[in-house]
Amino acid sequence: MTIWIDNRSGTPIYDQIYTQIRRQIVGGELKENELLPSIRGLAKDLRISFITTKRAYEELEKEGFLYTVPGKGCFVAPRNAELIREENLKKIEAHIEEIARLGAACGLSREELLDVVRFGLEDER
Amino acid sequence: MNALEIRGLKKTFSGFQLGPLDLTLPGGCILGLIGENGAGKSTTIKLILNMLRRESGTVTILGRDNGQDLRSIKEEVGVVLDEVGLPDCLTSAQTGRVMEGIFRQWDAAAYASYLRELGVPEGKAFKEMSRGNRMKLGIAVALSHHPRLLLLDEATSGLDPVVRDRVVEMLADFTRDEDHAVLLSSHIVSDLERICDYIAFLHKGKLLLCQEKDRLLEEYGFVHGAAGELAAIDSAAVLHRSEGRYGAEAIVLRRAVPAGMAISPVTVEELFVHMVKGER
Structure with a gap:
């Protein structure tokens, strides 16, 4: 497992951990039922707050990416198609949010923005 | 325990x-x-x-x-x-x-x-x-x-x-x-x-706050812009604001920042300095 913490990025640290582990699970680099580092161990290795790491794991567990066996640790949950679809939908939503943000920043109206999206989709075909 | x-x-x-x-x-x-x-x-x-x-x-x-x-x-x-x-x-x-x-x-x-x-x-x-x-x-x-x-x-x-x-x-x-x-x-x-x-x-001698560090840093952010732009942010959410000749900056609660305005991260030290200033 590879995790990079960027202190200068402005993205919350828990989010950085969450996103990177999630990506590695969805991408198959982390295999089903693989044992993940302990929450405390990971926090100390990355030299970050334990609470933050715990929050990232809790978030991943809530969304079904990992499961906990009491006394043993956290494991990668079996991949399921629904989860991956869900994951991609989330990515789309995030991109749309970004589009809306950039659109607002340069004063595009809703209609103009939708036009841009429509053109973009035409090109894809 | x-x-x-x-x-x-x-x-x-x-x-x-x-x-x-x-x-x-x-x-x-x-x-x-x-x-x-x-x-x-x-x-x-x-x-x-x-x-x-x-x-x-x-x-x-x-x-x-x-x-x-x-x-x-x-x-x-x-x-x-x-x-x-x-x-x-x-x-x-x-x-x-x-x-x-x-x-x-x-x-x-x-x-x-x-x-x-x-x-x-x-x-x-x-x-x-x-x-x-x-x-x-x-x-x-x-x-x-x-x-x-x-x-x-x-x-x-x-x-x-x-x-x-x-x-x-x-x-x-x-x-x-x-x-x-x-x-x-x-x-x-x-x-x-x-x-x-x-x-x-x-x-x-008094505690101004005691909080989970990462949550604290997630709540607050730095925004820069023209004085007018920054005035749009609810003043209750502004911890500190300063205006210079070429623009203004403020430490604010991120949730109060209008979409499209860039927010940069704030450090614990900056938060502390401005909270103390606010107390004075």
Whole structure:
């Protein structure tokens, strides 16, 4: 497992951990039922707050990416198609949010923005 | 179990009152207590250790009241105070032999390896050491009797960045055990801030806040822009605002920032400085 913490990025640290582990699970680099580092161990290795790491794991567990066996640790949950679809939908939503943000920043109206999206989709075909 | 619990702690000196102070340090966590010079950090630590008599309130260390059986509590608490107080004429090795007679759980091998790691000069008497080296020796002593709670009062302020980095690593290793906890006080946290789980701001004897560090940093952000743009942000969400000739900047609650405005991260230090300014 590879995790990079960027202190200068402005993205919350828990989010950085969450996103990177999630990506590695969805991408198959982390295999089903693989044992993940302990929450405390990971926090100390990355030299970050334990609470933050715990929050990232809790978030991943809530969304079904990992499961906990009491006394043993956290494991990668079996991949399921629904989860991956869900994951991609989330990515789309995030991109749309970004589009809306950039659109607002340069004063595009809703209609103009939708036009841009429509053109973009035409090109894809 | 909580490593440290402070409830309603109060102490009055002429012209200065500390508290009433409430503070909890859960096991396995690192709490950074930040305050200006004279904010009451050292007083708090001395009250925890019963070096000062409290007026009211309770201090519970590792589940035990600090008024009872402080001797056995001190076996399990590693302390580095602002001014490390060790016998002037002793070298680090001689200090180790004295400590061996003081602490039941003294670990001579661990002590030797801490001295090596931190680069404490051998064969030099304490009084001949620089402030930084005295600090290093103090840290080595504090860690070498297998404490469960570490109290560090400005313990890293005299150290160079490389040693500070090493100390950060040591603290991270120390708290790998969920039974271990650290309280570190400083007027500046910078590099140590990273490993803190909780941050408390102390100002004029009162706690301005005590919060999970990463949540705190997620809540606030820096925004820059023209004065007019910044005026659109709800003033209740603005912690601090300053206007210059070429624009304005503000520390604000991120949720109050309108879409499209870029937010950059804020540091614990910046938050602290501006919260204190706001109090004045």
